[in-house]
Structure formats: C-alpha cells, structure tokens
Amino acid sequence: MGFSQARWFSGDGVLEPTPFEAGRLGEGGLIIAEPEEELVEIVGGIEEIIPRKLIRKELNIPGMSEPEVARHFNRLAQMNYGVDNGSYWLGSCTMKYTPKLVMRVAEHPSIRNLHPYAPEELTQGVLRMLYELQEMLSAITGLPSYTLQPAAGAQGELTGALMIRKRIADLGERRDEMIIPETAHGSNFASAAMAGFRIVRVPPNSDGTVDMDALKSAISERTAGMMITNPNTLGIFEDRILEIAELLHANGSYLYYDGANLNAIMGWVRLSDMGVDVAHLNIHKTFSAPHGGGGPGAGAVGAKEELRDYLPVPVVVKEGNRYRLSYDVPRSIGKVRTFYGNVGVLIKAWAYLKMLGSEGVRETASLAVMNANYVRKKLIDSGFEVPYGRDRPCKHEFVISLAKLRKETGVRALDFAKALIDRGLHPPTMYFPQVVQECLMIEPTESDSLEELDRYVDVMREIKELAYESPDELMKAPKRSAITRVDESFANKVLWLSWKVYEKQKSQGELDR
Amino acid sequence: MISHLSPNASERVRRRVLEYLGIRSVNELYSDVPSEMLLREPPDMGRRVNHVELERLVDSMLPNPPRLTFTGGGMADHYVPPLVDEIASRQEFYTSYTPYQPELSQGMLQALFEYQSLMAELLGMEVVNASLYDYGSALGEAGRFSIRVTKRKKVVIAFSVNPERKMVLRTYLDPLGAEVVEAPMERESGRVSLDSLRSLVDDSTAMVYIEMPNFYGIVEEEAEDIFGIAHSKGALAAAGIDPLLAALIKPPGELGADLVVGEGQHLGSPMSFGGPSLGIFAVRMDIRFVRQLPGRLIGMTRTQDSLYRSYCMVLQTREQHIRKEEATSNITTSSSLMALRAAVYITLLGPEGLRKLAEKIAYNTSYLRKSLSELNVFSIPFEGTAFKELAVSSSLSWERVNSHLLSKGVLGGFVVSKLFPEMDMGMNLALFSTTEKHGKAQIDELVDLMREVI
Numbered sequence: 001m002g003f004s005q006a007r008w009f010s011g012d013g014v015l016e017p018t019p020f021e022a023g024r025l026g027e028g029g030l031i032i033a034e035p036e037e038e039l040v041e042i043v044g045g046i047e048e049i050i051p052r053k054l055i056r057k058e059l060n061i062p063g064m065s066e067p068e069v070a071r072h073f074n075r076l077a078q079m080n081y082g083v084d085n086g087s088y089w090l091g092s093c094t095m096k097y098t099p100k101l102v103m104r105v106a107e108h109p110s111i112r113n114l115h116p117y118a119p120e121e122l123t124q125g126v127l128r129m130l131y132e133l134q135e136m137l138s139a140i141t142g143l144p145s146y147t148l149q150p151a152a153g154a155q156g157e158l159t160g161a162l163m164i165r166k167r168i169a170d171l172g173e174r175r176d177e178m179i180i181p182e183t184a185h186g187s188n189f190a191s192a193a194m195a196g197f198r199i200v201r202v203p204p205n206s207d208g209t210v211d212m213d214a215l216k217s218a219i220s221e222r223t224a225g226m227m228i229t230n231p232n233t234l235g236i237f238e239d240r241i242l243e244i245a246e247l248l249h250a251n252g253s254y255l256y257y258d259g260a261n262l263n264a265i266m267g268w269v270r271l272s273d274m275g276v277d278v279a280h281l282n283i284h285k286t287f288s289a290p291h292g293g294g295g296p297g298a299g300a301v302g303a304k305e306e307l308r309d310y311l312p313v314p315v316v317v318k319e320g321n322r323y324r325l326s327y328d329v330p331r332s333i334g335k336v337r338t339f340y341g342n343v344g345v346l347i348k349a350w351a352y353l354k355m356l357g358s359e360g361v362r363e364t365a366s367l368a369v370m371n372a373n374y375v376r377k378k379l380i381d382s383g384f385e386v387p388y389g390r391d392r393p394c395k396h397e398f399v400i401s402l403a404k405l406r407k408e409t410g411v412r413a414l415d416f417a418k419a420l421i422d423r424g425l426h427p428p429t430m431y432f433p434q435v436v437q438e439c440l441m442i443e444p445t446e447s448d449s450l451e452e453l454d455r456y457v458d459v460m461r462e463i464k465e466l467a468y469e470s471p472d473e474l475m476k477a478p479k480r481s482a483i484t485r486v487d488e489s490f491a492n493k494v495l496w497l498s499w500k501v502y503e504k505q506k507s508q509g510e511l512d513r
Numbered sequence: 514m515i516s517h518l519s520p521n522a523s524e525r526v527r528r529r530v531l532e533y534l535g536i537r538s539v540n541e542l543y544s545d546v547p548s549e550m551l552l553r554e555p556p557d558m559g560r561r562v563n564h565v566e567l568e569r570l571v572d573s574m575l576p577n578p579p580r581l582t583f584t585g586g587g588m589a590d591h592y593v594p595p596l597v598d599e600i601a602s603r604q605e606f607y608t609s610y611t612p613y614q615p616e617l618s619q620g621m622l623q624a625l626f627e628y629q630s631l632m633a634e635l636l637g638m639e640v641v642n643a644s645l646y647d648y649g650s651a652l653g654e655a656g657r658f659s660i661r662v663t664k665r666k667k668v669v670i671a672f673s674v675n676p677e678r679k680m681v682l683r684t685y686l687d688p689l690g691a692e693v694v695e696a697p698m699e700r701e702s703g704r705v706s707l708d709s710l711r712s713l714v715d716d717s718t719a720m721v722y723i724e725m726p727n728f729y730g731i732v733e734e735e736a737e738d739i740f741g742i743a744h745s746k747g748a749l750a751a752a753g754i755d756p757l758l759a760a761l762i763k764p765p766g767e768l769g770a771d772l773v774v775g776e777g778q779h780l781g782s783p784m785s786f787g788g789p790s791l792g793i794f795a796v797r798m799d800i801r802f803v804r805q806l807p808g809r810l811i812g813m814t815r816t817q818d819s820l821y822r823s824y825c826m827v828l829q830t831r832e833q834h835i836r837k838e839e840a841t842s843n844i845t846t847s848s849s850l851m852a853l854r855a856a857v858y859i860t861l862l863g864p865e866g867l868r869k870l871a872e873k874i875a876y877n878t879s880y881l882r883k884s885l886s887e888l889n890v891f892s893i894p895f896e897g898t899a900f901k902e903l904a905v906s907s908s909l910s911w912e913r914v915n916s917h918l919l920s921k922g923v924l925g926g927f928v929v930s931k932l933f934p935e936m937d938m939g940m941n942l943a944l945f946s947t948t949e950k951h952g953k954a955q956i957d958e959l960v961d962l963m964r965e966v967i
C-alpha cells in the first residue's frame with residue numbers, strides 16, 4: 001500500500017499560511033451576535049457601560065471569511081494522522097478505534113447544553129451515567145469508591161498521591177517517600193513530587209519486573225507508598241504484585257496503581273485482588289474516548305474503603321432512585337479542577353462499556369493481548385530483539401530494542417520510526433521506557449485486522465533490511481509526510497513561540513531565513 | 514462477540530492466530546498471571562446493548578435541555594458556531610495522539626501554534642502554552658509557577674476570586690507549605706480593596722492574583738494599580754480573565770500582568786456539565802518565565818533540509834517525560850482539541866466578530882442589571898462594572914424564584930450560599946449570567962417571570 005500525506009504549501013516552502021498572513025489584521029470576521037439597537041438606545045454608548053480608560057483600542061487578530069476559515073482548518077486536518085487513517089501502534093497510549101456511537105452520545109444536546117449548576121431535576125440523567133460509569137469501573141477494578149474529577153491520568157496520579165499524603169498525616173505519621181520503578185511513566189515521578197514526596201527509584205530485574213531485593217532495601221519507615229504499573233511499561237505482568245503489596249502494607253505504606261492502560265487485564269484481573277489501595281484509570285485509553293490530539297482526556301481515581309473519605313469533592317451518590325452531588329467527604333483533599341471533571345469525555349466511556357457488556361470487556365482485553373503476542377512473535381521470528389519477557393506472554397504491548405541495528409548500521413530507533421511514516425504507519429512510542437536502548441514500544445490494540453498486523457510487520461522487516469542495504473536512505477525519511485524531518489534544535493534555539501514573538505524577531509533582523 | 518469493534522474477533526482469525534502462537538486458547542495468554550488472581554468469570558456489568566437500544570436508553574435518561582440558561586458562577590451558555598463542531602469532528606484531529614511525530618502531525622501542531630498566537634494577541638501577552646486542563650488547575654499551576662520563579666511562598670489573591678478555583682489553588686499549593694492570603698473586597702463596588710491589598714503584599718509575596726470578571730461579575734477597574742502594587746514588591750502580577758472580556762477592555766498584558774490564566778471553554782465549546790474545558794496559561798516573553806512554564810509549547814521552525822516551514826513541540830526538557838520529578842508540572846494529556854476549537858472560533862469571529870460579541874454581552878449585562886433593579890425585592894449589591902455575570906441579592910427565597918423559572922423552562926441564578934456560604938456575606942446572592950444567546954426579549958422574559966414571583 002502506498003502513502004502520501006497531503007502537503008499544502010506556497011512557493012517559498014511556507015506550509016499552509018497562518019491566518020496572520022492570510023487574513024486581514026484587525027479587520028473582519030463573522031458576526032455571530034451584536035448589540036441590539038433597542039438596547040443601545042436604552043443603555044447608551046459603550047462608554048456608559050465600560051469606563052473609557054479601560055476600553056480596548058486595538059485587536060490585532062486576523063479576520064477571514066467563513067469559507068476561508070473552513071478551508072484553512074480542513075487543510076490542516078489533512079496534514080494530520082488519526083486512528084481512522086491507519087495503524088497507530090503507539091505503546092502506552094492505547095490508540096484503539098472510537099466507536100462513532102459513543103461520540104454521538106456525548107454530543108447529545110441535553111448533555112452539551114447542561115450548566116454545571118443546573119438543578120437536580122435536570123441532572124438526573126447525566127448523574128446516573130456518571131454513577132453507572134463508577135459502578136462499572138468498580139466492577140472491573142474491585143475498588144469500591146470513585147471520583148471522576150481528574151482531567152487526565154497525570155491529574156489522577158496527583159489526586160491519589162495527595163490522598164495518600166493526607167491519610168498519612170491523619171495517622172500522625174511522617175512518611176515522605178514514594179517508591180517508583182525506573183520503568184514508570186514520567187508523570188508518576190512528577191505527580192508524586194508535586195504532592196510533596198521525595199522519589200526513591202527501584203530498578204528492574206533481568207526479567208523486567210521489579211527487583212524485589214532493591215524494593216526491600218528501598219522500603220523504610222519513611223515510605224508513604226509505591227506507584228506501580230501492571231502490566232508494566234515493558235508489557236510484562238508483575239507476577240509478584242501481591243508480595244509487593246504485602247511488603248508495603250506490612251510496613252504501613254500504600255500501593256498506588258497507575259492504571260493508564262488497563263486494556264490487557266480488564267475483565268481478567270481486578271486491582272483489588274492485586275492489593276491495590278488507590279489507582280487512576282485513563283478514560284481516553286482503555287475506555288475508547290479519543291485522545292483529541294493531546295486531550296481532553298479524563299482520569300478516574302478509584303480507592304479502597306480506607307481512602308474513600310479523602311476523595312475530591314463533590315462525589316456522585318445515589319439515594320433510592322435519586323442521584324446527587326455530595327460535598328460531604330469528611331477528609332477530602334479538596335478539588336483538583338473546577339466542577340466535576342471532563343464530563344463530555346466520561347460519557348463516552350459509559351457508552352463504550354454499555355456497548356461491550358460483561359463479555360465484551362473481557363473479550364476486548366484478550367484480543368488486544370492476542371494481537372500483541374502475534375506481532376511480538378512475528379517480529380521475533382523476523383530477527384527483532386525483544387530484550388525482556390520473551391519467556392512468557394506479553395500483555396497489551398511489548399518493547400523491542402534496535403540497539404544491535406544501530407551498532408551495525410547507524411540507523412537509530414528515530415530513523416526507523418521516520419521510515420515507518422513513509423509507509424503510511426504511525427510509529428510506535430520511541431525511547432520509552434528508558435531502561436531499553438533504542439527502543440520502540442509497540443501496542444497494536446484490538447482494533448487492527450490480521451492483514452494490518454501482517455502488513456506492519458512486513459514493513460518493519462523491509463525497513464530492517466533497508467537499514468543494512470542503504471542506511472543513508474532511511475536517514476532521509478520521511479519524505480511522504482506533509483514535511484520532511486523537522487529541525488527541533490533550531491526550534492529550541494529561536495523559540496518562535498507565537499506569531500508575535502516571530503514578528504518581533506523578524507523586525508529586529510534576527511531571522512536567518 | 515465484539516466483532517463489530519475488533520476485526521480479529523471472529524473464530525476463524527482467532528484460530529489462525531492461536532495456532533501461530535502454538536496455544537489452544539486465549540486463556541494461555543494469561544498464564545503469567547498468578548492463578549489465584551485470575552477472574553474465572555467476567556465482572557458483572559450487564560449484557561451488551563446494541564446501537565438502537567443505546568440511543569433509546571440515552572434519550573429516555575436525559576430530559577430536554579432548558580429553553581434558556583441564565584445561570585452563572587463561572588460557566589455560561591454560549592453559542593457554538595457549526596464550523597467549530599465540524600472541524601473538531603475531523604478524525605485526523607480528534608483521534609490523534611499528542612503530536613510526538615511532528616512530520617505526521619503538522620496539522621495539529623500548526624493549529625496549536627495558531628491557538629498560542631491568537632490567544633497571545635487577545636490577552637496582550639506573548640507566550641501561551643498549548644493548554645492546561647481548565648481555569649482552576651491553570652490557577653493552581655500559576656501559584657506553583659510564581660513560587661518557582663520568585664522562590665517566595667506567599668500568594669495574595671482577591672477574596673472575590675471564584676471559590677471553586679480557590680479550592681483548586683489550595684490543593685495545588687498545599688504540598689509546598691505555601692500561604693494563601695485573601696485581600697478583602699470593597700462592599701460597595703465589589704472590587705478588591707487597594708488599601709488592604711497594599712498592606713498584605715510584601716517581600717515574601719510570590720504572586721498577586723485578581724479575576725476579571727470576579728466571582729460577582731465585577732471588573733477590576735484598577736487592575737493597573739493592583740499590578741503596580743505587585744511589582745513594587747517584586748511579586749508576579751497575575752490575572753484571571755474571561756477571554757471574551759479581553760476583546761472589549763484593555764487586555765491584561767497591556768495593563769501590566771506578567772501571567773494570565775483563564776477558561777477557554779467559552780470560546781466555541783459547549784458547557785457539557787462543566788467539562789471538557791480549556792485552561793489558558795500565558796506569560797510575557799521572559800526566558801525566566803518560559804523555562805518555568807508548565808505544559809506543552811509549540812514552536813515554529815523549519816525542516817532540517819530548510820525546504821519547509823514547520824512546527825514542533827519545544828522546551829520539552831521542562832516536561833515530565835524527560836525531567837521526571839524535576840519537571841515544571843506533571844501535565845501530560847492536556848486539552849489540545851479544546852485549544853483547536855478555540856483557534857477555529859477566534860479565527861472565525863475575527864476581530865470584529867469578537868468585539869461585537871463582547872459588546873453584546875456587556876449591553877445584555879447592563880440591561881439585565883437595570884431591569885432587575887427595577888423590581889423591588891431584588892437588588893444589585895455591587896456598583897462596579899459587571900460583565901456577563903451579575904450578582905443579585907433577594908429578599909425572597911431563591912428556591913421559590915428558581916422553581917418558578919424552571920417551570921417555564923428557564924434556569925435562574927446560581928444560589929451562592931448553597932455551595933459557598935462564605936461568599937454570600939449574608940446577602941442572599943444568586944449569580945446570573947447572560948450571553949449572546951440572549952436578546953432583549955429573553956431578558957425581558959426572565960425579568961417578567963421573576964416579577965410574577967413577587
């Protein structure tokens with residue numbers, strides 16, 4: 001299959017011009033509403049309302065007509081790549097297909113047009129959806145209490161870490177350390193630090209799971225808890241998780257679970273059965289809400305009984321047949337964002353889980369795992385190196401290393417990824433987890449067909465061969481995307497962070513192009 | 514069977530794959546999970562619901578939306594132009610991930626760069642990040658940012674700051690052991706008291722923060738003086754602003770703000786019961802600020818072969834995936850699609866559309882104020898200029914007023930004492946909002962209905 005992404009550009013290499021170039025500065029635009037003459041007569045001039053000294057004189061944003069704006073953004077869309085374009089094996093990101101029905105449900109006018117302070121009569125339906133979503137997440141995870149307030153996974157981590165912190169303070173203890181495996185997602189470290197913890201790292205074993213001896217020596221009377229991802233970011237199930245939980249609990253510490261990716265285990269293993277105390281789940285991964293080019297997502301946080309009273313306010317409760325937002329959470333950490341969360345995103349997860357039902361949840365996970373194992377075996381059979389976990393099945397994803405390829409050909413994981421782009425495939429996650437050199441983290445999800453799995457593997461095999469035959473070719477990739485390889489160091493040098501900054505530099509003669 | 518969502522669900526494909534893997538059942542793919550943990554049965558979540566059933570269920574669960582919404586409190590019922598919805602429903606945008614592969618993601622990167630640029634112009638600032646979650650967490654990040662930049666630990670905010678956002682700020686600052694001090698409000702004007710503010714701001718102050726409009730709908734007309742007080746003690750001058758107001762009054766940047774936060778959901782996105790939302794975060798182009806900025810930043814650049822202008826994420830060394838616990842924030846997934854919506858909205862309305870819209874809201878607010886103050890049981894307790902939101906005091910029970918309104922399909926004011934008794938000050942306040950969705954006729958209808966209660 002051939003591929004060529006749209007490339008809209010003008011003669012001098014300017015990609016689709018920005019509205020600052022295409023529009024008329026300070027002029028024009030679509031009037032969607034304007035003051036009524038009758039009101040102007042009653043109220044008077046604008047100076048009657050706004051003190052003269054405060055009135056804005058200039059608004060130097062560009063004006064365009066509606067057709068021009070429509071074309072501009074549709075062209076930009078054509079220079080982007082989505083899950084509905086093709087395979088998107090971005091490890092740790094669970095780029096599954098979003099059923100269009102879940103999009104429609106979330107766009108329901110009764111949800112879209114609902115003010116967050118609307119009276120309970122009008123909010124029963126949406127509160128019921130949120131409550132049912134919590135119940136379904138409880139069924140999947142075994143954690144009894146949920147908040148849907150966090151706007152994304154990382155904010156869920158912050159929420160959970162703050163809950164642990166407050167619980168520890170209430171117990172009159174002084175524990176200020178959070179243990180985090182070196183393989184963990186970067187946000188774990190950042191969230192724990194934001195919540196005031198000092199980070200203690202533990203390395204992985206030779207089999208890719210947590211090194212138990214290192215963990216034992218990391219645990220101390222200062223340990224507040226540990227943040228763990230399972231399956232971990234190598235795609236390996238931490239089979240000693242119960243032992244880890246017991247070690248922590250015996251020490252009076254808590255087990256935080258990073259459930260950003262539950263796509264391998266939902267319906268198969270519950271977090272409560274792994275000894276988890278508090279966890280976040282990424283609604284925009286496992287539960288099919290799309291990623292929106294980098295959000296909005298949603299990060300549900302589930303907690304066991306002991307931590308329930310620490311959840312952010314408000315929580316959704318059910319009394320008889322009525323649903324209500326309750327602010328009665330005695331030891332709440334407060335609020336992490338305004339109102340109740342990214343409701344429009346959460347509704348998609350509700351609809352998705354309704355569409356799956358009990359069997360579908362379990363089946364989805366097993367198909368994601370099946371696809372990952374299929375691809376892994378095919379890649380191993382094609383000579384790719386999987387440094388960790390070859391002796392057991394992987395879960396929803398796995399990590400390959402191109403260290404040998406790099407040594408022998410000079411081709412890096414980055415070059416390899418760019419070559420995939422030229423063949424119409426979105427590359428896997430690169431250089432994460434950092435414990436594997438020159439790695440690609442591969443997560444095919446349940447959404448790709450067998451033919452697509454085979455094609456992706458064929459392409460990878462072809463690129464590997466090419467790396468030995470003509471490595472220089474690969475280093476020139478991509479050629480078939482909207483642009484050729486971007487100059488990131490130039491970007492970091494000039495720091496053109498807005499049109500205004502760019503123009504200012506230009507007028508000062510600081511541009512070399 | 515979920516074959517409608519997964520092409521490999523069919524028995525035929527499954528058998529082929531399992532055969533290749535040399536196993537007999539998918540259960541064997543879970544052989545690495547200790548058996549005492551494995552569920553034998555799937556969790557009970559009910560049977561799967563088909564398309565037609567699900568749509569019917571949704572319709573049966575959701576009542577019709579109100580005809581008119583006049584509720585305030587930090588969210589108002591704005592009009593969403595169809596083009597914004599249409600662009601945001603392009604799958605290339607909404608199904609893509611964070612643009613980690615810039616060559617394949619120029620569309621989103623350019624749209625986000627345009628968002629940064631347009632928002633910078635609107636706010637009179639120079640650098641805007643490509644997004645935080647919402648206004649509240651943007652304020653939380655602003656507090657932490659000011660503490661990093663100044664190495665001080667006291668944050669002075671106006672009492673009149675929205676209480677939901679105050680709560681978020683406290684949550685974000687709590688682990689730093691920072692102090693949040695509130696500067697009182699002048700009871701007549703509804704604006705922050707400059708004298709009190711002056712006495713609270715000192716050499717340990719990291720940031721002085723006000724909102725426009727504030728919780729009671731009042732515009733801080735002395736913003737310039739307030740920022741001056743902050744600067745005189747070496748503190749950051751910070752403002753929260755409704756971006757639509759910035760189309761009408763001198764933007765915070767022009768008034769001297771170092772840092773601006775706000776809610777971008779008002780720019781072309783529906784209310785959706787409070788979210789998804791869009792946290793705006795803007796600073797002056799000062800390298801001390803830029804290096805401490807939380808969240809993603811897009812920069813314009815060129816290709817390595819110098820053939821094309823292009824865009825990519827910059828200064829990623831501030832971010833969690835590289836800097837880990839030293840990162841300026843934990844934020845990862847943010848609010849890109851909402852930023853895209855805002856970019857389409859601002860571009861579509863342009864300078865004239867935005868200005869007219871802001872003027873209309875100002876006229877509506879003024880007319881609502883005038884009409885309500887003519888009813889004897891209601892009064893507008895604060896004299897200051899109001900925009901979009903209006904605090905109304907009543908000698909009647911708001912419950913009675915609002916239930917009468919609701920019986921006619923109209924959502925009335927947000928009753929402050931219900932959630933934030935400390936913000937009511939014994940005045941029995943409700944916060945109303947009016948937007949471009951209302952004309953004189955709708956405001957008259959609201960006022961007539963309120964008159965009926967008397």
Ligand SMILES: Cc1ncc(COP(=O)(O)O)c(C=O)c1O
Nearest residue numbers: 092152153154185187260845846
């Ligand atoms: C393992 C893991 N943990 C945490 C996160 C953070 O989630 P979010 O991006 O929603 O903040 C991610 C994804 O980015 C992840 O893959």
